Amino acid sequence: MDVNAEEQDLRDRLKLIESMMAEGRRSTESWGWVFILWGVAYYIAIAWSTWSFGGVLWGHDTLAWPVTMIAAFVLTIVLVKRRHGNGNHPQTTVGRALSAIWMAMGISMFVLLLSLGLSGRGGQQASIAVVAAMLGTANAASSMILKWKAQLACAIVWWAAAVASCFASVTQSTIVFTVAIFFCQIVFGAYGMMAEARERQQDARHA
Amino acid sequence: MPDLPELNPVIHGKLRLALLSLLSGVEEAEFTWLRGRTGSTDGNLGAQLLRLEEAGYIAVEKKFVQRKPQTLYRMTEAGRRALTQYVHALKQLLGGAIGA
Numbered sequence: 001m002d003v004n005a006e007e008q009d010l011r012d013r014l015k016l017i018e019s020m021m022a023e024g025r026r027s028t029e030s031w032g033w034v035f036i037l038w039g040v041a042y043y044i045a046i047a048w049s050t051w052s053f054g055g056v057l058w059g060h061d062t063l064a065w066p067v068t069m070i071a072a073f074v075l076t077i078v079l080v081k082r083r084h085g086n087g088n089h090p091q092t093t094v095g096r097a098l099s100a101i102w103m104a105m106g107i108s109m110f111v112l113l114l115s116l117g118l119s120g121r122g123g124q125q126a127s128i129a130v131v132a133a134m135l136g137t138a139n140a141a142s143s144m145i146l147k148w149k150a151q152l153a154c155a156i157v158w159w160a161a162a163v164a165s166c167f168a169s170v171t172q173s174t175i176v177f178t179v180a181i182f183f184c185q186i187v188f189g190a191y192g193m194m195a196e197a198r199e200r201q202q203d204a205r206h207a
Numbered sequence: 208m209p210d211l212p213e214l215n216p217v218i219h220g221k222l223r224l225a226l227l228s229l230l231s232g233v234e235e236a237e238f239t240w241l242r243g244r245t246g247s248t249d250g251n252l253g254a255q256l257l258r259l260e261e262a263g264y265i266a267v268e269k270k271f272v273q274r275k276p277q278t279l280y281r282m283t284e285a286g287r288r289a290l291t292q293y294v295h296a297l298k299q300l301l302g303g304a305i306g307a
Contacts, residue, residue, distance in 0.1 A: 007301065010297055010300055010301050011301065013221070013224060013297060014294070014297055014298070014301070016221065016224060016225055016228065017224065017228040017290075017294060018228075020224075020225045020228035020229045020232070020244070021228050021229075021231055021232045022232070023229060023232070023244055092232065092233045092234055093234060096234070
């Protein structure tokens with residue numbers, strides 16, 4: 001093997017190492033769709049609790065949040081299992097840390113919303129403020145782990161929504177919440193999915 | 208002229224290099240995932256993984272999940288050290304020795 005060929009071979013090996021390491025990391029970062037799914041779930045819960053969808057069929061608007069959140073949780077688990085092919089998916093420390101944050105936040109939110117929904121206590125503004133603050137916390141922690149500025153921006157939007165909800169009327173706080181959901185769940189989720197698709201295309205070109 | 212570093216022959220095989228690199232980015236990975244990422248055949252993959260295991264660079268765990276056998280591979284500390292040294296040696300070689 002001549003010197004140039006040998007050098008090229010060594011460069012190829014370095015590229016191979018980089019691409020394989022990136023492959024391991026990339027496999028854990030396909031979560032944009034979860035944000036969209038939960039954004040839609042929040043909208044359904046808001047619509048249900050606000051208008052009760054006609055009253056007769058969808059009465060019991062105190063159950064709107066608990067039922068919608070349980071349904072979204074079950075759907076997320078089912079879809080994650082299907083996408084990851086029955087456990088055929090590697091674990092990473094970062095992936096486990098992120099899952100832990102969102103699982104803990106999900107359980108906290110579920111317990112809180114279920115209790116508030118069933119007891120009928122807690123004003124809408126306070127509930128929205130608490131939910132928005134929790135989402136801000138989870139997004140901020142996640143953004144710090146991933147060093148992802150776009151997600152940190154989402155955290156700031158959630159915190160702003162939490163603060164605004166404390167001072168706003170019921171209608172205003174609902175509007176603030178729906179706007180935050182749009183930007184931090186729907187838009188951010190779509191952005192995440194596009195970033196993942198772009199990364200996959202780049203990997204395919206480099207492969 | 209400085210001494211040129213030796214490249215570890217266990218890691219130097221391309222498939223073994225790919226496998227160690229993949230495992231360096233995850234905590235543990237299943238055989239089928241490694242096969243999918245490397246595009247290797249079962250026989251070749253098994254043989255290369257065995258070589259890495261014998262060198263102490265990876266650890267293997269076999270278990271049953273929902274009655275299905277599952278083989279999980281994890282990079283050991285020795286494997287991580289060896290890969291780091293290999294990358295360091297590669298960069299040293301590319302850093303002038305070959306081109307000189």
